[in-house]
Amino acid sequence: MSRAPGILALWRRAPSLSVQKGSQTARHTCLSEAPLGNCLLSVYKANPLTQCFLFCRLDQVVIHVGALSLKESQELAQHAAEIGADGIAVIAPFFLKPWTKDVLINFLKEVAAAAPAVPFYYYHIPALTGVKIRAEELLDGIQDKIPTFQGLKFSDTDLLDFGQCVDQNRQQQFAFLFGVDEQLLSALVMGATGAVGSTYNYLGKKTSQMLEAFERKDFSLALNYQSCFLIYFSHLGFGVSQTKAIMTLVSGIPMGPPRLPLQKASREFTDSVEAKLKSLDFLSFTDLKDGNLEAGS
Ligand SMILES: CC(=O)N[C@@H]([C@@H](O)[C@H](O)[C@H](O)CO)[C@@H](O)CC(=O)C(=O)O
Numbered sequence: 001m002s003r004a005p006g007i008l009a010l011w012r013r014a015p016s017l018s019v020q021k022g023s024q025t026a027r028h029t030c031l032s033e034a035p036l037g038n039c040l041l042s043v044y045k046a047n048p049l050t051q052c053f054l055f056c057r058l059d060q061v062v063i064h065v066g067a068l069s070l071k072e073s074q075e076l077a078q079h080a081a082e083i084g085a086d087g088i089a090v091i092a093p094f095f096l097k098p099w100t101k102d103v104l105i106n107f108l109k110e111v112a113a114a115a116p117a118v119p120f121y122y123y124h125i126p127a128l129t130g131v132k133i134r135a136e137e138l139l140d141g142i143q144d145k146i147p148t149f150q151g152l153k154f155s156d157t158d159l160l161d162f163g164q165c166v167d168q169n170r171q172q173q174f175a176f177l178f179g180v181d182e183q184l185l186s187a188l189v190m191g192a193t194g195a196v197g198s199t200y201n202y203l204g205k206k207t208s209q210m211l212e213a214f215e216r217k218d219f220s221l222a223l224n225y226q227s228c229f230l231i232y233f234s235h236l237g238f239g240v241s242q243t244k245a246i247m248t249l250v251s252g253i254p255m256g257p258p259r260l261p262l263q264k265a266s267r268e269f270t271d272s273v274e275a276k277l278k279s280l281d282f283l284s285f286t287d288l289k290d291g292n293l294e295a296g297s
Contacts, residue, residue, distance in 0.1 A: 100133070
């Protein structure tokens, strides 16, 4: 079974943390149905491995149930409802793509209807799905079609689209969870209500400090934190494999290589990240042997 942990989510004005499970970083599209179902169940039961990564109590679990097959997505949604998920999230199907807003909403509506009592989030990640329907366009009138619609996970760099989503939300009924970690500060300024991202699995504390600085209106300190991430990312570049390697380094728990077609991060990458994390004083488990990066799957 996959050991990929959920994605740490940071919510503004909330003392505790939440998790999104079955997401891009957790390689949901690479998992077959059975391990994915088990994986979801294990999170619901707050398994020690997950808790160990989050270093916190899980207050909310939002489960990603998107799939290429509508039926599979509906089954995952039903399963999420049965095990008591606090929300479900769905990406756009990405092989045979919906090309218009109405078609996309119809697909999402059918998934949402399979879990009619569970809050529903649209997970907007056009760089990976290739579905470029603007989120702002989608929001218009969406609750008439999907009564459980709760908000967006917005994983795109188009801050104009993001700003227009926030602008539409005059009654503030929706949550806007931002998913480009390097741009979180800009999104906060524009009205993000939370964040979900892979880097919070290991940069969560620094990001919380950035959020605190932002709340105190200490923008220069907040910018310092964000710049630290920007420099970090722009030099190294991060994908799922790299994230797994870093999570292994930071936690000491072997995450193993990613599944094909992903390739495991290179030795040069892990060496360079290890040095960087040490310089930031992030590594408490510094004596990893080569084998630890290989174990698990
Ligand atoms: C394309 C991608 O993986 N984006 C990440 C970001 O957290 C991203 O890793 C980070 O901003 C670094 O580029 C998230 O938006 C996606 C995510 O949280 C997930 O579904 O795993």
